[in-house]
Amino acid sequence: MEMVRACMRPAASASSGPRVLVLGGTGRVGGSTATALSQLRPDLNILIGGRNREKGMPLVSKLGQRSEFIHVDIRNSSRLKEVLEGVDLVVHAAGPFQRDDKCTVLQAATFTKTRYTDICDGVDYSWRAKSFHEQAKASGVPALITAGISPGVSNVMAAELVRTAKGESGGEPETLRFFYYIAGTGGAGPTTLGTSLLLLGEDVIAYDKGSEIKLKPYSGARNIDFGKGIGKKYVYLMNLPEVKSTHKNLGLPTVHALFGSDPFIWNWGMETFANFLPSVRVVSQINYYLRPGLLAPLTLWVKV
Ligand SMILES: NC(=O)c1ccc[n+]([C@@H]2O[C@H](COP(=O)([O-])OP(=O)(O)OC[C@H]3O[C@@H](n4cnc5c(N)ncnc54)[C@H](OP(=O)(O)O)[C@@H]3O)[C@@H](O)[C@H]2O)c1
Structure with missing residues (x-):
């Protein structure tokens, strides 16, 4: 697990509660993450990001009024930047990370100054993400990469x-x-x-x-x-x-x-x-x- 930069900015929409976008929220890990976050912090507005609204709506209904579905394909950088405006934290769980030769979400997050974390489990992707350290530092956003079980928790155990x-x-x-x-x-x-x-x-x-x-x-x-x-x-x-x-x-x-x-x-x-x-x-x-x-x-x- 690598802490690229740790500094916080005020929540963008503090009056109505922070907004967290879970990319891959229609999947197993993203969906579980969204559910756990809403249980831990009922004040969060949880946005479920994915390409398939029908797949996302049952979870949005389960999470309640503070949740909504956001249609986004992570390969579309301009759409990503658009949806990240006003988001306080983005959790990237829209794998696979292997064979992905870009870090579109991390780059969009540093561009929009959105706090970022991912559950990357790919070797090349994780080292590519690390190469954005200076960029993240310059934009002042915390970006915590590879924060899943492997290599996140396993690195901490090691x-x-x-x-x-x-x-x-x-x-x-x-x-x-x-x-x-x-x-x-x-x-x-x-x-x-x-x-x-x-x-x-x-x-x-x-x-x-x-x-x-x-x-x-x-x-x-x-x-x-x-x-x-x-x-x-x-x-x-x-x-x-x-x-x-x-x-x-x-x-x-x-x-x-x-x-x-x-x-x-x-x-x-x-x-x-x-x-x-x-x-x-x-x-x-x-x-x-x-x-x-x-x-x-x-x-x-x-x-x-
Ligand atoms: N680090 C770790 O310890 C750890 C542990 C478990 C899993 N993982 C990784 O986490 C990732 C997710 O695993 P999972 O089990 O949750 O898989 P999953 O159930 O298949 O979920 C992946 C989700 O990502 C969405 N997605 C894929 N491509 C997308 C794109 N271009 N734009 C927007 N959404 C997209 C998919 O939605 P649609 O295809 O419907 O759009 C799907 O709902 C995998 O890469 C896995 O290797 C890491």
Whole structure:
């Protein structure tokens, strides 16, 4: 999780309550975020942003009078700037972030001086977003990027583990491995599964004794004990953003991320896609036909 700039400006519409726009609010993560925000802060006006009004209206009705649907395609910069005028905070959950070669929402937010956060989980996107640091600083808006579970919470967990390891041993940690295990089929939206499949078309960037290496996706199986109630599960190499950020920012020489799924047949499927599907375009289309699993227990392992 990267804090690009932390400074607050007064809410644009304080008299009627702050206005929060959730892009991708018609999806699973955006919809859950909007619901949680309205429960935590009933004074917020929550705008559900997306391309499909019919998909958004049930949530708008559920959230009540302070909510409305805003038709916006995040690829349309001028429309984005228009809808961000008068918005106090924009939450960007309209993935997939992989293969997106622009940061239209972040750029529009810095242009309109709107506070910004996203749940980006893509390596290239997150580093591109970081390159707007000076721009965000100049416009004086707080922009919190990659604030989801992975790499947001996982980076914070890694930083804490490294801090603890340094304190206990007095030495410098050498190796960090992220192990993720996903179970079930409900909860997350179709884009999340699409993302997992897109990742199978990407080389895995990892670090070995300080050198960047490229590895094959869904290779390097390990059997990891996730503890009581879950037990031992197989996990495989995936290209996840926390590998680069922990290597660069925490200074760990060796970092990898491995990911596994239940039921086990999903792992065979993922391995098969990684081995035999030649084109990422084909992989991305499968997005529409399969349902994803839930991001569940995450463990980290640090060797000092
Ligand atoms: N960082 C993390 O820990 C974390 C965890 C879970 C998920 N994610 C990421 O969060 C994203 C959302 O996941 P999800 O499970 O909520 O997926 P989802 O249910 O498919 O929701 C994505 C939403 O984005 C909207 N959208 C897509 N393209 C858009 C565009 N050009 N303009 C406006 N709206 C657009 C879609 O609406 P329409 O297509 O109907 O317009 C859809 O409602 C994914 O990229 C996923 O990888 C990150």
